[in-house]
Each structure stands twice: as C-alpha cells, then as structure tokens.
Amino acid sequence: MIEISGVSLTLGGSGILNDVNLTVPKGGVTALVGPNGAGKSSLLSLIARLQPLQSGRITVDGLAVDTTPSRELAKVMAILRQDPGVASRLRVAELVGFGRFPHHRGRLTAQDREIVAASLEQFDLGDLSLRFIDTLSGGQRQRALVAMTFCQGTDYILLDEPLNNLDMFHARNLMRTLRRIGDEHGKTVLIVLHDINHAAAHADRIVAMKDGAVVASGDTEAIIRPDVLESIFGFPMLVERVAGRLAVLHHT
Numbered sequence: 001m002i003e004i005s006g007v008s009l010t011l012g013g014s015g016i017l018n019d020v021n022l023t024v025p026k027g028g029v030t031a032l033v034g035p036n037g038a039g040k041s042s043l044l045s046l047i048a049r050l051q052p053l054q055s056g057r058i059t060v061d062g063l064a065v066d067t068t069p070s071r072e073l074a075k076v077m078a079i080l081r082q083d084p085g086v087a088s089r090l091r092v093a094e095l096v097g098f099g100r101f102p103h104h105r106g107r108l109t110a111q112d113r114e115i116v117a118a119s120l121e122q123f124d125l126g127d128l129s130l131r132f133i134d135t136l137s138g139g140q141r142q143r144a145l146v147a148m149t150f151c152q153g154t155d156y157i158l159l160d161e162p163l164n165n166l167d168m169f170h171a172r173n174l175m176r177t178l179r180r181i182g183d184e185h186g187k188t189v190l191i192v193l194h195d196i197n198h199a200a201a202h203a204d205r206i207v208a209m210k211d212g213a214v215v216a217s218g219d220t221e222a223i224i225r226p227d228v229l230e231s232i233f234g235f236p237m238l239v240e241r242v243a244g245r246l247a248v249l250h251h252t
C-alpha cells in the first residue's frame with residue numbers, strides 16, 4: 001500500500017501540490033490521470049524520493065520514504081521518470097542490467113543475467129539487445145527503459161507516461177504486460193497515462209489530479225463516466241460500452 005497524507009509541495013514560490021491525501025492499495029494497476037501541469041509527475045517524484053518531501057507523510061509498504069535508506073527503498077519500489085536522461089553510448093542489455101543495480105551493486109550475478117534476458121524477451125527487445133541506445137527509435141528506447149524498471153524486481157512500480165512514443169501495438173502490449181504482472185505476481189503498478197482508454201481497459205482504479213490536488217479517485221467504472229471526466233478535463237465527452245468494455249469518445 002502507498003499512503004500519502006497531507007502532502008504539499010512548493011517550488012520556486014509556486015504551489016505545486018496542495019494537501020494531497022491518497023491511498024493506493026497493494027496489488028493491481030492504478031492509473032494516474034489529469035491535465036498537463038496537474039502535478040502527477042511531482043507526486044510520483046515525491047513518492048520515489050526524487051524530490052525531498054516538504055510536508056506531510058508518504059509510506060510505501062509501511063516504509064516512510066523520507067527516512068528509509070535508499071538501498072532498502074530501491075528493493076521495494078522502482079520508478080521510470082517522464083524524461084529520464086540516458087547515456088547514449090550504452091547497449092540495450094547494459095541499460096536493462098542497470099535495473100539490477102540495487103541487488104548486485106556493481107557486478108551482475110548469473111541470476112541477474114537471467115532476469116535481464118527474461119526482461120529483454122518480455123519487452124520484445126531480444127533483437128535489439130546489442131544496439132546502442134542512441135540508435136533506437138523513441139519507442140524502442142522507451143521499451144528499454146520500461147524493461148530496466150521491471151528488472152529491478154520490486155513489488156511497487158511507478159511509471160510516468162511509459163506509453164510515450166509507443167505505437168499502438170507496443171502500447172497495448174505494455175498495458176497487457178502490466179495487467180498480467182499485477183494479476184499474477186501481486187505487483188502494485190502506479191502509472192501516469194494520458195490515453196484515458198488505456199486506463200479504462202486495463203486499470204483497476206483511477207486517480208485523477210487537477211491543479212495540484214486529487215479531484216477523483218475510485219474504481220475504473222466509477223471514474224469513466226461523462227460527468228466525472230468532464231469535471232477532470234473540462235470538456236464533455238461520450239462514454240460508450242463496446243463489446244463489454246468502456247470506451248471514451250474524446251476526439252470528436
């Protein structure tokens with residue numbers, strides 16, 4: 001479980017988050033949605049301690065993120081940031097291997113190598129494993145970063161807009177993989193998504209943010225409703241049920 005209480009954040013004199021209170025239960029996929037600038041990345045950065053906590057309290061699996069040693073936290077939670085800088089003269093397999101760092105701290109063991117190989121396979125990177133990162137397309141690079149994050153082997157996985165640059169095939173594959181690891185391995189996935197239909201199709205729960213606050217949170221069916229979506233995004237959209245699934249018509 002991730003518990004966030006009374007969290008506010010001010011940067012450069014501007015209020016970025018305002019008294020955020022949120023519980024993300026253990027297990028399954030929780031989608032974090034909301035307009036640009038709502039504070040989604042800022043909240044993820046605080047949970048993953050990429051940004052120091054200024055007020056309030058955040059715990060992950062009972063560990064307070066501001067006082068637990070990074071080494072310990074890195075075995076519990078992994079994050080893929082929205083715009084991670086990556087050294088380009090690195091091969092895909094090496095990058096993915098970095099995900100194992102909290103475990104081996106320098107040198108991959110045979111078991112680490114097996115996990116890296118499985119992640120390369122799982123994210124359809126087998127053929128690219130020896131390529132340098134700077135020779136990849138945006139989507140291939142994004143997949144390598146997601147594979148690195150998974151390789152860390154943590155129970156909690158935070159992903160900030162991992163579908164960026166992915167084509168429909170790979171976006172769908174990634175969401176299905178997340179769904180599967182949530183279901184089969186009891187992992188807790190917190191994922192920032194812009195495509196509301198991926199959230200509708202694959203998330204157990206949706207948390208919506210706007211103007212630095214959580215404005216809606218609940219089971220997917222309770223959030224994927226025209227009135228709730230309009231209150232979050234500020235324009236009307238249709239919600240239809242197609243072949244048993246909710247689909248949001250927001251482009252028309």
Ligand SMILES: Nc1ncnc2c1ncn2[C@@H]1O[C@H](COP(=O)(O)OP(=O)(O)O)[C@@H](O)[C@H]1O
Binds near residue numbers: 042
């Ligand atoms: N270092 C910073 N200094 C000042 N403002 C920032 C900083 N980082 C982010 N912001 C502002 O905080 C708000 C929330 O940003 P962010 O968390 O990235 O939103 P989201 O991920 O929901 O698009 C935005 O208005 C952004 O401009």
Ligand SMILES: [Mg+2]
Binds near residue numbers: 041082
């Ligand atoms: Mg963001």
